[in-house]
Amino acid sequence: MAMALTPERLGFVYRQMKLIREFEERLHTEIATGEIPGFTHLYSGQEAVAVGVCEPLSDADYIASTHRGHGHCIAKGCDVPGMMKEIYGRADGLCKGKGGSMHIADFDRGMLGANAIVGGGPPLAVGAAIACQLKGEGRVSVAFGGDGSCNQGTVFEAMNLAVVLKAPVIFVFENNGYSEHTGVSYAVGSKDIAARSRGFGMPAETVDGSDFFAVNDAMRRALTVARAGDGPYTLEAITTRFFGHFEGDPQRYRAKDEVARQRQSMDCLKLFRARMEADGGPLKATDLDAIDAQVMARIEAAVADAKAAPPPAESELTTDVYISY
């Protein structure tokens, strides 16, 4: 169980969540300057889900991510300066500047890519799970998706196929309340995403996505099932996003004080700090403050590096389309 985590591991977990938070908060500021091309979907508010899910995974396990993928990338161990450069469209970004915010992948970390098509990832995750099954080493694959993706046919197909093949896939639905500008209470007909998964014939749990420990405990239960060859599992994490669907979204669909309230009540970092205190201080406030300072310095350096990095050469335009043609 999660509370068996060592203080070192707890520090790692907190650092990961803080890294994601500050990465995104800094992007929010930098995007406003106009220096970052394209459009970007920020993960702030959902950090406990990515980190709670990825903490017990190894590089040999796979994840398929979404358009809101920075948190998944960091949680799965992607290089943070490389990600920042990718988002700035630089030559030595993680994907040579050819992917951008919505297409970051790192195959050495089992990160099969962020995916700009809602519902695009779950079928891929099932395929990776088939490869895991064939290897027979107990590896698993995780399909991240939002509440929006739970209405895509590709996701239904992927869930059914995973049950049919007893594939080791964990479907993680991050229910942040909105698919783009439309509320879950409108768009998800049954209102209950976990129940849908049960309808496909797999176990499913709904967890508090602001609570790292709740997510991590549930993920460990899911992993026990998947690694044992007993088939797929669903986690529906109730969470929120602190920013809009994309940067620049005026969010007219949200009550005026909603985000401010949620930043008080659903902030995984605050909840983690409170939990440390309640548990008698396996990590002290000063430990956490020190981590905060390290994270801020890392982000500062990553942004400075990215700004100074050169763009790709024009000769890169037509490379990497094929291996041979």
Next chain:
Amino acid sequence: MPQLSMRDAINQALHQEMARDPRVIVLGEDVSGGAGGTSGEREASGGIFGVTKGLLPKFGAGRVIDTPISESAIVGAAAGAALAGLRPVAELMFADFVGVCMDQIYNQIAKFRYMFGGKTTCPVVIRMAMGAGMNMGAQHSQSIYAFLTAVPGLKVVVPSNAYDAKGLLIQAIRDDDPVMFFEHKALYPRKSEVPADPYTVAFGQANVLREGDDATVVAIGRMVNFAEKALDGLAAQGIQCDLIDPRTTSPLDEKTILESVENTGRLIVVDESPPRCSVASDIAAMVASRGFESLRAPVQMVTPPHSPVPFSPALERAYVPGPQKIADAIRRTLDARR
């Protein structure tokens, strides 16, 4: 050398590659069939056209995977398995079903290598049966390779005979890029000489089946057979043409086509796709822009009309370009003597 049907040649290629490389898996609807049936008979189907017969008993259900009717999941799972190190051969049954899983093909598979900065390969083969002539109606008869030829990142293969089909499929499975493999239903029973051992046929290298100075005929898939028939008829009248089968529409062997047109000055393209934005129009445009100085007559495109594939045998016969239409087009080209 043994005579094999195109169906058996493809089947042999699958058997040989699965035996050679444990990373090769086959997945799709009814690739073995029978799972969950009341007879208890496994491999009740071996593929709707019998192309995947014998794979399940030999390689087991871990590598020969019967799926539900879920094309997006089939293609997506093949892609994910490829990213995770396997070499999947997915079967879509009918090429028409590409419409149900287009996102996984053109947004996912085709783009992974590029948008991830060259850090991955996606060695997927998607096999699908195509073509009119079997009265299967508008949703089971199309020749849709032109759509996929237009997508950067995909390779597109359209074999015209059993020998090529085996060699091209083995190449497709060993190829590190994603390959869309189109099998014309009418060609499945057609036999040709096929070596028993594995061999590859390279992509982007056209096959020149006939040689002649009067005109260049480029034909694709089943149209190659019809063009041969047309040329047999014209030979009696002393007309000799180059007949070029590109074998792959992406990459396309432009060089062989341009060199032939340089000699003949006349081009006829025969394609079973409808005429707009087709492989025929693509080749015609390529020759018009890069071989214009050689042309001595307007390029002729022999294609079906801009219409869905009809059901009635009477209408379908009129839809599919046959040897007569091809011969007429060759004559029109030669009549425009300059």
